[in-house]
């Protein structure tokens with residue numbers, strides 16, 4: 001695992017304060033936050049970092065929305081339709 005970027009910091013819109021890259025690459029049960037590409041593309045070659053440090057299945061796990069989030073979204077869409 002490449003750790004050379006760990007001390008870089010970036011503003012986290014979810015938390016409302018600055019966080020080190022080390023946090024972003026481990027926050028999801030040891031895997032990166034799903035927003036890591038959006039948050040870090042201006043500061044480092046994040047596509048290369050992801051490609052060189054994670055397997056294909058880990059990458060899927062990182063960027064595939066969790067089922068409960070999908071069902072929540074579907075629930076919200078259905079509620080919006082019901083309110084028309």
Ligand code: SF4
Pocket residue numbers: 010011012013014015019023024027033034035036037039
């Ligand atoms: S990658 Fe995730 S934890 Fe890191 S700054 Fe972005 S939203 Fe926050």
